[in-house]
Amino acid sequence: MFDNAEGMVFRPPSEANSFILRATIGCSHNRCSFCSMYRDVQFRARPIAEIETIIRNTARRYPDLRRVFLADGNALVLSTEKLLEIISLLKLHFPRLSRVTCYGGPLDILRKSPEDLIQLKQSGLQMIYLGIESGDDEVLQLAQKGVDSEQMIAAGQKVLAAGMKLSAMLILGLGGRALSRQHAINSARVASAINPTMLSALTLMLHRGTPLRAEADAGRFQPLSPFEFVIELKELVTHLNMQSPCIFRSNHVSNMLPLAGTLPADKESLLAQAEEAIHLLRNQTRPTYNDDGPF
Ligand code: SF4
Numbered sequence: 001m002f003d004n005a006e007g008m009v010f011r012p013p014s015e016a017n018s019f020i021l022r023a024t025i026g027c028s029h030n031r032c033s034f035c036s037m038y039r040d041v042q043f044r045a046r047p048i049a050e051i052e053t054i055i056r057n058t059a060r061r062y063p064d065l066r067r068v069f070l071a072d073g074n075a076l077v078l079s080t081e082k083l084l085e086i087i088s089l090l091k092l093h094f095p096r097l098s099r100v101t102c103y104g105g106p107l108d109i110l111r112k113s114p115e116d117l118i119q120l121k122q123s124g125l126q127m128i129y130l131g132i133e134s135g136d137d138e139v140l141q142l143a144q145k146g147v148d149s150e151q152m153i154a155a156g157q158k159v160l161a162a163g164m165k166l167s168a169m170l171i172l173g174l175g176g177r178a179l180s181r182q183h184a185i186n187s188a189r190v191a192s193a194i195n196p197t198m199l200s201a202l203t204l205m206l207h208r209g210t211p212l213r214a215e216a217d218a219g220r221f222q223p224l225s226p227f228e229f230v231i232e233l234k235e236l237v238t239h240l241n242m243q244s245p246c247i248f249r250s251n252h253v254s255n256m257l258p259l260a261g262t263l264p265a266d267k268e269s270l271l272a273q274a275e276e277a278i279h280l281l282r283n284q285t286r287p288t289y290n291d292d293g294p295f
Contacts, residue, residue, distance in 0.1 A: 007041040011069050012129050012167065015101065018067040019058060023051055023086055027073025029105050031144045032133070033215075034174065036207035038073050045078055052089055059093035066098045076104035076128065080116040087123045097124065104128040106147045106155035117162030127165035127197070130156055135190025136183045139175040144211075149190050156194030168196040172232050172250070173204035177222040184232045188239030195242050199263075201250040203229060227281045229256045234274035237267065 006025050011018070026041035058065070068090055076083070091097055102125065109117075109128070134140050135149050147155070159166045168191060175183030191199055206213040206223060215221035224232060233250055240248070242263040248270065251258035257277045259270050 007038065009071060010037050010073070011071060012103075014167070015067070015069040018069040018099075018101070019062065019065050020069050020071050021051070021054065021058075021086075021090075022046065022071045023075045023078060023083075023102075024072050027105075028077045029074060029107070029146060031146065032131075033142065033144045033211040034133075034171065034204060034207070036210050039209055041072075045082075048082065048085055048089075051086055055089050055093050063094070064096050065094045066096050068094070068097065068100045070100065070102035073103055074105040074108050075102040076108040076112070080112060080120060083120055083125065084123050087120075087125060091124065099126045100124045101127040101129065104130055104155075104159070106130065106145070106152050109155040109158055110147075110151060112158075114158065114162060117158060117164065121162045121164045125164065127167055128159050129167045129169070130159065130196070131169045131171075132156065132187070132190060132194070133169065133171045134174050134183050134187050135170075136175060136179060136186035139179050139183045139186075142179075143174055149186060153190055153193045156190075156196060160194070160196070165197040166194070167198040167200070168194060169200045169202055170236070171202050171204050172229055172236070173224040177224060177228065180224060180228060180232050181235060184235035185239050188236050188241070192239075192241040192243075195244055195246055198247045198249070199240075201233060201236060201248075201259075203256060226256045227278070230274060230277050230281055233257055233259070234271065234278065237270050237274060240264075240267070 009020055009022065011020050024043065024045050026038040026043035028043045030038050030043060087100055090100060132152055133143055133145055135152065137148050140148060156166055156168060170187050170191065204223065206216050212221060216223055240263055246263045248263045249260050251260050257274060259273055261270050
């Protein structure tokens with residue numbers, strides 16, 4: 001159920017069955033060095049009349065819709081008033097609506113007051129997806145995420161304090177070989193301080209047209225080998241210290257080693273699986289991929 005007149009539509013894997021409502025087009029930040037999603041898309045916030053027309057048309061065909069994901073890259077950049085208006089239109093036209101979610105950049109979250117977030121939660125915004133990407137300040141700076149690790153922690157904690165669920169993402173390999181260990185350790189530190197509802201560890205893909213790919217092509221960024229990805233994943237899990245249950249996943253299609261469990265309960269089992277994979281990989285390799293295939 002896509003509305004894709006302007007550029008490609010992206011959504012988290014867990015929103016595969018949701019109506020993807022593009023309340024915004026593109027990403028207002030659009031500077032992350034690894035991200036190719038909206039590079040050629042001019043950011044704009046859709047006028048409410050345009051959004052209402054889309055909702056009306058969709059409701060005619062799918063009146064029983066229950067789940068809506070507000071796209072594109074950071075719909076939370078919209079004013080709280082506009083988001084509340086969109087959610088109330090969704091409730092009006094989809095009487096069975098049970099969940100609304102969106103991506104939120106750390107700066108978007110920090111710009112909202114605690115009261116704004118509580119109001120959004122009470123209106124039906126149940127979960128925010130936050131790309132932490134790394135908890136290491138050096139890596140965050142290289143990735144041009146626009147915040148440091150303390151701001152990232154504050155953003156994540158603010159979402160949870162409002163009573164919303166938080167699905168956070170990290171990118172394995174984002175620090176390359178040079179920063180791998182500090183990337184893993186500090187990402188674990190930041191993720192643990194936030195203690196999100198869900199934590200996904202994705203694997204870095206070097207997409208054409210991104211600054212990070214250019215750095216790699218010029219030899220200034222050394223991507224991890226498959227073996228090193230698993231070492232980094234193990235380092236990350238080793239240092240994760242969740243105080244309350246967090247669903248951990250590294251089973252995205254991009255990942256070398258699919259892990260899934262709930263932390264802290266499954267930590268030992270996840271580490272044992274990582275150790276087993278390291279043992280197997282010591283003598284064999286599986287290629288890492290970018291847009292052009294294995295490298
Ligand atoms: S904030 Fe998200 S969508 Fe925007 S450039 Fe960064 S990774 Fe891409």
